[in-house]
Amino acid sequence: MAQQNQISKAVIARLPRYYRYLRVLIEQGVERVSSEELSRLMKATASQIRQDLNNFGGFGQQGYGYNVKSLYAEIGKILGVEQVHDLIVIGAGNLGRALVRYKGFSSHGFNFRAMFDLDESLCGKSINGVKIRHINELESFVSKQKVDIAALTIPSEDAIQVSKTLYGLGIRYFWNFAHTDLELPEDAIVKDVHLLDSLLELSFAVSRSKENKR
Amino acid sequence: MAQQNQISKAVIARLPRYYRYLRVLIEQGVERVSSEELSRLMKATASQIRQDLNNFGGFGQQGYGYNVKSLYAEIGKILGVEQVHDLIVIGAGNLGRALVRYKGFSSHGFNFRAMFDLDESLCGKSINGVKIRHINELESFVSKQKVDIAALTIPSEDAIQVSKTLYGLGIRYFWNFAHTDLELPEDAIVKDVHLLDSLLELSFAVSRSKENKR
Numbered sequence: 094m095a096q097q098n099q100i101s102k103a104v105i106a107r108l109p110r111y112y113r114y115l116r117v118l119i120e121q122g123v124e125r126v127s128s129e130e131l132s133r134l135m136k137a138t139a140s141q142i143r144q145d146l147n148n149f150g151g152f153g154q155q156g157y158g159y160n161v162k163s164l165y166a167e168i169g170k171i172l173g174v175e176q177v178h179d180l181i182v183i184g185a186g187n188l189g190r191a192l193v194r195y196k197g198f199s200s201h202g203f204n205f206r207a208m209f210d211l212d213e214s215l216c217g218k219s220i221n222g223v224k225i226r227h228i229n230e231l232e233s234f235v236s237k238q239k240v241d242i243a244a245l246t247i248p249s250e251d252a253i254q255v256s257k258t259l260y261g262l263g264i265r266y267f268w269n270f271a272h273t274d275l276e277l278p279e280d281a282i283v284k285d286v287h288l289l290d291s292l293l294e295l296s297f298a299v300s301r302s303k304e305n306k307r
Numbered sequence: 308m309a310q311q312n313q314i315s316k317a318v319i320a321r322l323p324r325y326y327r328y329l330r331v332l333i334e335q336g337v338e339r340v341s342s343e344e345l346s347r348l349m350k351a352t353a354s355q356i357r358q359d360l361n362n363f364g365g366f367g368q369q370g371y372g373y374n375v376k377s378l379y380a381e382i383g384k385i386l387g388v389e390q391v392h393d394l395i396v397i398g399a400g401n402l403g404r405a406l407v408r409y410k411g412f413s414s415h416g417f418n419f420r421a422m423f424d425l426d427e428s429l430c431g432k433s434i435n436g437v438k439i440r441h442i443n444e445l446e447s448f449v450s451k452q453k454v455d456i457a458a459l460t461i462p463s464e465d466a467i468q469v470s471k472t473l474y475g476l477g478i479r480y481f482w483n484f485a486h487t488d489l490e491l492p493e494d495a496i497v498k499d500v501h502l503l504d505s506l507l508e509l510s511f512a513v514s515r516s517k518e519n520k521r
Contacts, residue, residue, distance in 0.1 A: 105511055108507070108508075108511065109504035109507040110488075110504065113486065117487075135488075171511065171514075172511045172514070173510040174507070174510065176514055178510050178513055186405075187401075187404060188405040190405070191401035191404070192502075195401070195402070195502070197503050198503065198506065201507070201510075203506060203510070241513050242510075242513065265516070266509050266512060266513055268505070273331075274349075282512045284509050286500065287323070288409070288500065289323065289411050289415065291323075291500055292412065292482060293322070293326065293387075293388070294322075294498055295392075295456055295482055295496065295498050296390075296392050296415075296416070296417070296456075297319055297385065297387055299455050300385075300387030300390055301387075302479070303390075
């Protein structure tokens with residue numbers, strides 16, 4: 094899979110969406126699809142779709158299109174869903190609990206191993222089979238167990254601090270829900286989910302439309 | 308505010324991040340900041356920062372930089388945080404509940420008015436003061452009350468269906484957590500938060516790094 098090193102971030106960011114649409118086609122019993130059909134469904138140009146998918150070797154065949162199941166399987170493999178990924182969640186509040194309870198993650202190979210929190214009254218409890226541990230146990234847990242990804246659902250200052258600790262313990266992949274950017278070396282890969290930012294974009298649109306109506 | 312109509316989506320998407328960094332500067336007691344200082348903090352180029360902020364009139368002054376408080380207030384005004392935005396949440400599951408419980412939204416003018424769910428055993432309960440109503444009441448509620456934004460935390464097929472109903476009732480702003488793209492007319496503004504997609508991007512990176520180590 095040497096060619097993956099040259100794939101742009103933009104293409105990678107679009108892969109989960111291809112994966113999602115192909116899943117729907119499989120559920121509808123569709124066996125093959127042309128780039129034109131995919132283009133109508135996904136509201137992208139057919140040439141972008143062909144270009145994107147060419148990055149992963151020529152899955153399409155002239156005059157036949159793409160075999161839906163094998164394209165789905167191939168993209169799944171590229172996205173790593175065939176492997177098990179072990180996660181920990183820092184913060185056992187509402188959002189952290191919602192994450193470990195969501196069924197869609199485990200069916201794609203994501204395995205929540207533990208949650209960590211400062212609040213001693215939560216420690217020892219389990220959410221959907223995932224044990225809440227005290228944050229003091231973080232270091233010993235991470236050094237003994239396989240942890241691929243850390244999800245951060247804690248306040249900003251804590252997130253910056255804890256992510257540095259986790260980086261020091263060898264963790265390089267962060268799913269960050271804290272309302273801040275993390276301050277980590279360049280080889281850390283951070284995927285931010287800034288909920289307030291996305292809500293503010295909507296609020297901007299609402300406000301602008303009200304201005305225009307005046 | 309006529310100039311706002313020409314502002315690109317990319318600039319709008321960056322505004323919440325400026326807003327976030329300026330808040331931190333205020334909390335640190337910083338009164339003014341140059342585009343160079345902001346650039347170091349935000350890891351963006353100073354010229355992009357100047358260009359972005361120029362979109363909203365020349366808040367900066369040569370040799371002085373930006374007044375942090377007034378820039379913060381101005382961007383807040385543009386983002387609409389001075390106004391109250393009324394939200395409803397479709398789906399009273401874990402994620403929906405986490406949203407109405409999160410304190411950071413109400414402090415920015417976001418007001419959760421009601422949650423709706425199919426599950427009758429949930430109806431009548433309140434989460435953080437927000438009442439859960441049966442989905443059957445959606446139409447009468449929306450036609451009588453002011454609702455700006457609908458957050459969707461329900462399965463994909465339901466989200467597509469309910470968003471069409473809501474559009475028919477006049478709602479144009481959607482905060483979509485369902486694992487699907489919505490199928491709405493062009494004047495609907497949808498902000499997607501596809502959690503599985505973002506986790507798959509991380510999983511891609513984890514898998515690729517493992518490939519490389521072999």
